[in-house]
Amino acid sequence: MKQVSFGHDHQNFWKTLKEEVNLYFKNTNQEKTGNGVLYFKTGLFLAGFVATYLVLMMVKMPVVPSLLMCGLLGFFGASIGFNIMHDACHGAYSKKKWVNEIVGLSMNLIGSNAFLWKQKHNVIHHTYTNIDGVDDDIQKSPLLRHCKTQPWKPAHKFQHVYMFFLYGVSSIFWAFVTDAQKYFSDKIGSHKRWNMPIHEHFIFWISKLYYVIVFCAIPIWIHGFWIWLAGYFAMNFIFGTWLSVVFQLAHVVEITEFEKSEQNETLKIDDWAVHQIRTTADFAPNNKVISFLVGGLNFQVVHHLFPHVSHVHYPAIQKIVAETCNKFGIEYHCNPTMIGALASHVRTMKTLGSRE
Numbered sequence: 001m002k003q004v005s006f007g008h009d010h011q012n013f014w015k016t017l018k019e020e021v022n023l024y025f026k027n028t029n030q031e032k033t034g035n036g037v038l039y040f041k042t043g044l045f046l047a048g049f050v051a052t053y054l055v056l057m058m059v060k061m062p063v064v065p066s067l068l069m070c071g072l073l074g075f076f077g078a079s080i081g082f083n084i085m086h087d088a089c090h091g092a093y094s095k096k097k098w099v100n101e102i103v104g105l106s107m108n109l110i111g112s113n114a115f116l117w118k119q120k121h122n123v124i125h126h127t128y129t130n131i132d133g134v135d136d137d138i139q140k141s142p143l144l145r146h147c148k149t150q151p152w153k154p155a156h157k158f159q160h161v162y163m164f165f166l167y168g169v170s171s172i173f174w175a176f177v178t179d180a181q182k183y184f185s186d187k188i189g190s191h192k193r194w195n196m197p198i199h200e201h202f203i204f205w206i207s208k209l210y211y212v213i214v215f216c217a218i219p220i221w222i223h224g225f226w227i228w229l230a231g232y233f234a235m236n237f238i239f240g241t242w243l244s245v246v247f248q249l250a251h252v253v254e255i256t257e258f259e260k261s262e263q264n265e266t267l268k269i270d271d272w273a274v275h276q277i278r279t280t281a282d283f284a285p286n287n288k289v290i291s292f293l294v295g296g297l298n299f300q301v302v303h304h305l306f307p308h309v310s311h312v313h314y315p316a317i318q319k320i321v322a323e324t325c326n327k328f329g330i331e332y333h334c335n336p337t338m339i340g341a342l343a344s345h346v347r348t349m350k351t352l353g354s355r356e
């Protein structure tokens, strides 16, 4: 495995920030985990997902409205990922471990696998953020060059255009390809996969069987193959694009930094917390609609520093993070609007695609 070591050069900053955040929770008499708002969102997005699916299966509709409904199903699927699964898989949904375990299975409900994702995301991505060679999130496909240290290919010239298509089919790949690669190869990126207890093997196969029956077999049986194919692509296009874009806007924009881990060399990074801040950006912090829909993932700086805190608290904590960074002279990254962040992502990918 490639080696990365983190120093403690900004220990005072990290200590002060943690104290300030703890003080906020003490003063406002709140738990760091989810609250009524999160439970409301859970009900809303799960009900929306199930209701949209049932309407699609039970009501005969003309082509355009039915494709729009499939897109809506994808939107609800991504919303479950952002708002429910992500908090639960980080242990931030509830104080009770078993609640997080059960709610985390919403990942399997939308086509992937919570056990595999926890290692890929909570450990690999959250520890080694934007480190080329280790962070799996910036190695999505050889067709995408996410940072300067990745090899350039002629096709990358157009990556800022075709990346949206690749984002759009990414959720199909999760469901049928990438989970299977991790399961059968015993590896996640350059890391050895955690040993799966027997019940996790059972959950893996039952969930994949559920997915194939619910999202492929039943719709094909009711609507026929070609209508299913069009609807399945419409659902995944919205699902994958919305999910990928929101995650990309936090790490692959002009204001975020990257590192490179070389084989057989230890990459020394001066401080873990400051590394998270350098490699991550918030966006649209004052947009309440975006914050509600994307499960606080427009506050990824906050999320990377405090992954065990539920996203419903991020708007308040963002102010503490920004102030503390300012006090310690550490640059805090934020794109004021989502459109601005998206434009920055497109420009970054375009620049990386032109030969350097």
Ligand SMILES: [Zn+2]
Binding pocket: 086, 090, 121, 122, 126, 303, 307
């Ligand atoms: Zn996370």
